[in-house]
Amino acid sequence: MSHPDRRRFLQMSAAGIGAATMAGGFPALASAADSPFKPEKGAALQLLRWKGFVKRDDEVWAENTAKFEKATGIKVTIDALSWPDVTPKAALAAQVGSGPDIIMGWNDDPFVYPDKLVDMTDLAEHVGKAHGGYFDTAHTYCFDPEVKRWVSQPIGVTGNALVYRKSWAKEAGFAEFPKDFDGMLKLARGLKKNGHPCGFSLGHAVGDANGWTHWVLWGFGGKQANPDNSIAINSAETTHALEYAKQLYETMIAGVAGWLDPNNNQAFLAGQLGLTMNGISIWASSKEKPEIYADVANVVPPYGPSKQHTIFNNFTSAFIFKYSKYPQAAKEYLRFMLDTPQADPWVTGMVGYVTPALKGYADLPVWTSNPNITPYRDAMAGAKFDGFNGKPGKAAAQALDEFVIVDMFADVCVNNMAVKDSIAKAEKRLATIYKR
Amino acid sequence: MTGRPQILARLDSPRVLGYVLIAPAAVLLLGLLAYPLVLGVWLSMTSASLGNAGEFVGLKNYATILDDPIFRGAAAFSVLYTVCAEIGKLTLGLALALILNQRFRGYRAARSLMLLPWVAPTVLSALAWLWLLDPQFSALSWLLIKLHLIETNIDFLGHAWPARFSLIVVNIWRGLPYFAIGYLAGLQGISKDLYEAAAIDGATGWQAFRRITWPLLAPITTILVAFSSIFTLTDFQLIWTMTRGGPTDSTQVFTTLAYQRAITGGQLGEGAAIAVAPIVFMVVLAVIVVRSVRER
Numbered sequence: 109m110s111h112p113d114r115r116r117f118l119q120m121s122a123a124g125i126g127a128a129t130m131a132g133g134f135p136a137l138a139s140a141a142d143s144p145f146k147p148e149k150g151a152a153l154q155l156l157r158w159k160g161f162v163k164r165d166d167e168v169w170a171e172n173t174a175k176f177e178k179a180t181g182i183k184v185t186i187d188a189l190s191w192p193d194v195t196p197k198a199a200l201a202a203q204v205g206s207g208p209d210i211i212m213g214w215n216d217d218p219f220v221y222p223d224k225l226v227d228m229t230d231l232a233e234h235v236g237k238a239h240g241g242y243f244d245t246a247h248t249y250c251f252d253p254e255v256k257r258w259v260s261q262p263i264g265v266t267g268n269a270l271v272y273r274k275s276w277a278k279e280a281g282f283a284e285f286p287k288d289f290d291g292m293l294k295l296a297r298g299l300k301k302n303g304h305p306c307g308f309s310l311g312h313a314v315g316d317a318n319g320w321t322h323w324v325l326w327g328f329g330g331k332q333a334n335p336d337n338s339i340a341i342n343s344a345e346t347t348h349a350l351e352y353a354k355q356l357y358e359t360m361i362a363g364v365a366g367w368l369d370p371n372n373n374q375a376f377l378a379g380q381l382g383l384t385m386n387g388i389s390i391w392a393s394s395k396e397k398p399e400i401y402a403d404v405a406n407v408v409p410p411y412g413p414s415k416q417h418t419i420f421n422n423f424t425s426a427f428i429f430k431y432s433k434y435p436q437a438a439k440e441y442l443r444f445m446l447d448t449p450q451a452d453p454w455v456t457g458m459v460g461y462v463t464p465a466l467k468g469y470a471d472l473p474v475w476t477s478n479p480n481i482t483p484y485r486d487a488m489a490g491a492k493f494d495g496f497n498g499k500p501g502k503a504a505a506q507a508l509d510e511f512v513i514v515d516m517f518a519d520v521c522v523n524n525m526a527v528k529d530s531i532a533k534a535e536k537r538l539a540t541i542y543k544r
Numbered sequence: 545m546t547g548r549p550q551i552l553a554r555l556d557s558p559r560v561l562g563y564v565l566i567a568p569a570a571v572l573l574l575g576l577l578a579y580p581l582v583l584g585v586w587l588s589m590t591s592a593s594l595g596n597a598g599e600f601v602g603l604k605n606y607a608t609i610l611d612d613p614i615f616r617g618a619a620a621f622s623v624l625y626t627v628c629a630e631i632g633k634l635t636l637g638l639a640l641a642l643i644l645n646q647r648f649r650g651y652r653a654a655r656s657l658m659l660l661p662w663v664a665p666t667v668l669s670a671l672a673w674l675w676l677l678d679p680q681f682s683a684l685s686w687l688l689i690k691l692h693l694i695e696t697n698i699d700f701l702g703h704a705w706p707a708r709f710s711l712i713v714v715n716i717w718r719g720l721p722y723f724a725i726g727y728l729a730g731l732q733g734i735s736k737d738l739y740e741a742a743a744i745d746g747a748t749g750w751q752a753f754r755r756i757t758w759p760l761l762a763p764i765t766t767i768l769v770a771f772s773s774i775f776t777l778t779d780f781q782l783i784w785t786m787t788r789g790g791p792t793d794s795t796q797v798f799t800t801l802a803y804q805r806a807i808t809g810g811q812l813g814e815g816a817a818i819a820v821a822p823i824v825f826m827v828v829l830a831v832i833v834v835r836s837v838r839e840r
Contacts, residue, residue: 192788195808196803196807196808199594199807199808199810200807202594202595203594203595203812220593220594220595220810221594221595221810223595223596224595310791311701311702311787311788311790311791312787312788312789312790312791361679361680362679362696362697362699362702363678363679363680363697363699363701363702364679364702365699365701365702365703365790365791365792366679366699366700366701366702366703366707366787366790366791367679367702368788371678371679371680374678374680374681375680378680378681380680502593502810505809505810506809506810506811509804509808509809510804510805510809511790511793515790515792515793518790518791518792519792522702522703522791522792523704523792533613537614540608540612544593544811544814
């Protein structure tokens with residue numbers, strides 16, 4: 109699907125202006141002139157974002173920022189922190205009323221302090237209209253139904269897929285990746301038997317542990333809450349999910365309960381893992397190890413008995429605090445960064461590490477340039493949100509931050525707790541959180 | 545022009561001058577220590593969340609955390625972590641000080657090197673230990689395998705008790721120099737005459753240690769243990785960097801749980817109640833320190 113901005117960009121390229129567009133300068137100025145956001149005089153911005161696992165993500169973002177600075181004269185300072193450190197820093201900014209103008213946070217961070225945030229409705233609607241609209245999850249995470257406005261500008265997800273070694277899967281009897289949970293368990297058993305176990309974090313790993321446990325829970329039809337936010341974790345579906353996870357855990361490499369986010373990347377790249385769940389960073393980093401790079405495959409995780417896409421990804425969006433003196437400049441910066449001349453090289457440069465929330469970017473050539481990248485294109489389309497199937501918001505964010513679902517799985521798999529006890533423990537914890 | 549001489553005359557009074565001289569320190573203490581403490585206690589009795597001042601709820605937050613098994617686990621591990629780490633640091637620190645109190649070739653270099661774990665940034669040493677204890681790439685496991693003592697890697701951080709034990713060991717490693725240097729200073733202050741007199745009386749090395757060294761080190765022991773216990777009870781960086789309170793909240797302590805609830809979870813009131821809880825222990829330790837100093 110092509111969208112107006114992309115078409116216009118290609119037309120401009122054909123007319124010979126494309127070269128100038130890639131280099132920044134005039135087209136950026138022209139684009140800024142069309143923008144409804146008029147930066148304040150003397151504006152300067154501070155952006156806090158997370159540090160990517162793929163080098164080109166940070167690099168191209170900085171290059172695009174330099175283009176913005178050149179086009180507008182607005183200085184933008186970028187502070188990059190590791191993933192888990194952004195949420196607390198944003199929380200402190202909200203509390204003390206001072207800090208970065210723009211924060212690229214995670215999941216439903218903005219729902220924790222919506223009153224402190226600038227109304228982003230004009231920007232979100234403008235950008236959405238220009239780039240083919242948003243995937244549903246973006247709306248869920250950034251449009252706060254309580255205050256009835258967009259509180260954050262959707263950016264995208266660091267998409268999750270299953271990453272495995274093709275030759276080892278073949279050795280285990282799987283020329284193709286299995287299409288269902290049972291098949292995947294058989295593959296995991298085969299890999300373990302041949303000395304190439306799988307590994308999925310059961311530690312307090314923000315991205316990895318939450319990613320696979322939610323995928324299995326939802327895959328069996330389990331859910332944390334109902335749409336009215338009543339707790340729904342105690343169900344036969346959750347029981348089946350935990351029983352499945354227990355069997356899968358028996359095929360895993362030792363030590364996964366202590367894994368934080370970098371561990372599965374390191375183990376996979378050291379040739380110790382046959383299968384894991386991750387973003388595209390493992391494949392992208394494996395380029396330095398040709399023997400692994402040629403053998404790595406990324407696939408969309410199979411469906412569970414619920415017969416639907418149940419991926420959980422870390423969603424990132426940008427929000428502006430009301431204390432910022434330059435909200436219009438901040439909006440213009442975000443509009444600029446998500447415009448095709450900037451977003452295309454950003455997504456392409458980081459080979460799809462972030463899957464944009466804008467539907468218009470699903471047809472970028474990078475997605476089909478290599479079969480290993482394609483699964484990440486669909487990460488947004490199939491994504492569910494934390495706290496599913498309850499309301500996104502403070503309670504869902506807190507349950508995620510406190511690793512309630514991850515610990516429920518770890519209790520069964522690692523601590524040998526009875527399934528019903530583990531569910532009861534999680535149910536009690538969720539009830540406390542949702543009552544706050 | 546009688547004002548100036550009058551002020552100077554008043555300053556001549558030790559009582560007035562004393563208050564004037566301690567005033568800057570008192571202001572700093574009140575502003576930087578007392579205010580945050582009072583604010584923390586106040587927050588713990590409110591329903592404050594991020595961006596929301598909340599309402600006064602009395603002791604509700606305390607009732608909530610006391611009913612929470614994760615808090616009870618964190619409190620128990622905080623105490624265990626502190627007690628075990630202090631015993632380890634005291635024993636090994638004293639042993640190290642006794643060794644370093646001897647004159648041997650390179651003793652000056654050894655005394656300097658001993659301080660490294662103490663002066664290295666906690667996060668860096670925690671990351672280094674994270675590698676040493678990594679389930680897949682642990683150098684310790686590798687060494688033990690090479691020595692044919694074990695066959696497979698040890699899962700140091702993947703199960704509750706090994707993870708707790710590992711954190712205690714790392715804390716001992718980091719805090720050991722504090723005890724060693726304190727004891728070394730204490731040992732050097734003991735008169736050699738006492739040992740010579742004991743030797744003339746036929747005292748054995750153990751008897752000299754028990755009757756001379758240990759009693760004379762008692763005051764410094766009290767101060768070292770009390771201060772170190774306060775640092776250990778409020779340790780955050782080491783645990784957060786290595787386990788983030790996992791697996792399954794088994795290594796949560798007061799500080800990590802308070803951070804998780806208040807900062808990442810946004811529940812300032814509940815987080816403040818968790819943070820205030822160890823103050824009881826710390827006040828006891830502070831009283832011990834103050835009394836010990838007075839007695840000296």
